[in-house]
Amino acid sequence: MPEGVRSKERTGELAYYQEKEELMSRDEMTALQSERLVKQVAHVYANVAPYRKKMQDAGLEPGDVKGIEDLHKLPFTTKDDLKEAYPYGYLALPLSQCVRIQSTSGTTGRRVVAFYTQHDIDLWDSCCARSIAAAGGTNEDVVHVSYGYGLFTGGPGLNGGSHLVGSLTLPMSSGNTERQLQFMTDLESTILCCTPSYAAFLGESAHDTGVIDKIKLKAGIFGAEAWSEEMRRDIEKSLGIKAYDIYGLTEISGPGVSFECSEQTGMHVCEDHFYPEIIDPATGAVLPEESKGELVFTCLTKQAFPLLRYRTRDITMLTRAQCSCGRTLVKMKRLMGRTDDMLIIRGVNVFPSQIETVLINSGYPANYQIILDRVNHTDTFEVQVEMTDEMFSDEVRVIEQKEKALLAALKSMLGISPKVKLAAPRSITRSEGKAVRVIDKRKI
Secondary structure, eight states: OTOOOEEEESSEEEEEESHHTTTTHHHHHHHHHHHHHHHHHHHHHHHHHHHHHHHTTTTTGGGGSSSGGGGGSSSOBOOHHHHTTTTTTTTOOOOGGEEEEEEOBBTTBBBEEEEEEEEHHHHHHHHHHHHHHTOOOOOTTTEEEEEEEEEEEHHHHHHHHHHHHOOOEEOOOOHHHHHHHHHHHHTTTOOEOOOOHHHHHHHHHHHHTGGGGGGOOEEEEOOOOOHHHHHHHHHHHHHHEEEEEEEETTTTEEEEEEOTTTOOSEEEOOOTTTTEEEEEEETTOOOOOOOOOOEEESSOSSSOOOOOSSEEEEOEEEEEEOOOTTTOOOOEOOEEESOOOOOOEEEEEEHHHHHHHHHHHTOOSSSSSEEEETTEEEEEEEEEEEEEEETOOHHHHHHHHHHHHHHHHHHHHHSSSEEEEEEEETOOOOOOOOHHHHHOOOOO
């Protein structure tokens, strides 16, 4: 078993990647968090101009934050802040000390670029290693990573975590299902990492092609999109595995910010690195544990891109109820929604404003509808767009050409291909109140 992985007898043989941190007492964790927060505040005040200005505007100096109990004094950070400061405004170290970037998919053409030192990558990898160990992973496993690689954080995060655990890592990336199943059977993959919808599709394909009996999977680590308990059970039955949830976001680091254990009742937050709060999304007031509200994270140990009180817009709750796995890390419950209009479709973040931008730039009126559904555990995504009188034609060939051109423009903006349906002028239902732009039929 590689260094850092330990077994502990409680309700069974349970593995931890970093046992000291994962089983730390509340007093020890609070002291560690306070020490790290004080250093982090001083670091960002000295090196990040937007934070220095925010704190000065609030009448704060670094010395006013003496521990985690003072965190509420600090101003929030939002995605709009990061977009306005693109690309280097929140960079806390010289580029010469950074070794990598990752990026969000971008809204209205402007992305959030996150910077990493080698230290930042190492701590991110260790958080992903915790998730793999929590799913039963050891150096005897074959970890099959079917998240996308590149600017998306899914593939690189689980890849690094698998290396730390000492598992054989298959960097498959997404797509090419035939090749996925070939490697899965030939190399006897035991842990699958991908979106839950792709896991469901892999299970269906394995049954259809008759290779399901050759698959040796025991566990799956699935995230990047919303999924239900019903979907979890279907995947577990289809692939013969135990399915674990994982959470992360590019702005904070990537997957591994929190992860599920064998109890499957929520995700343990790596709170020694990322301090969580739940706030009232309307007032910003910090809510007590077990309250439903907006999730906020503060990076305690990141060097290059350390965000303070970042509003994720995700709705959930925190609990410190005793967990049978033995971990004392606080748990966040399954996400319950968003406070903004972001949609997660096949693991990709999509904003209606992105679609509207493409339509306007392409000469279409801003009267459209986004239709979402889920068929066989896979998201369907259709954009219905009205044509103007000048655009309209009764020739099928002309309409198909326009749909093809609009599809290409949307794919370029979103990084995902919707089905495009052009509608006759004035055919999409009008509303006397707020326009209904999104019809989400998915049961998540």
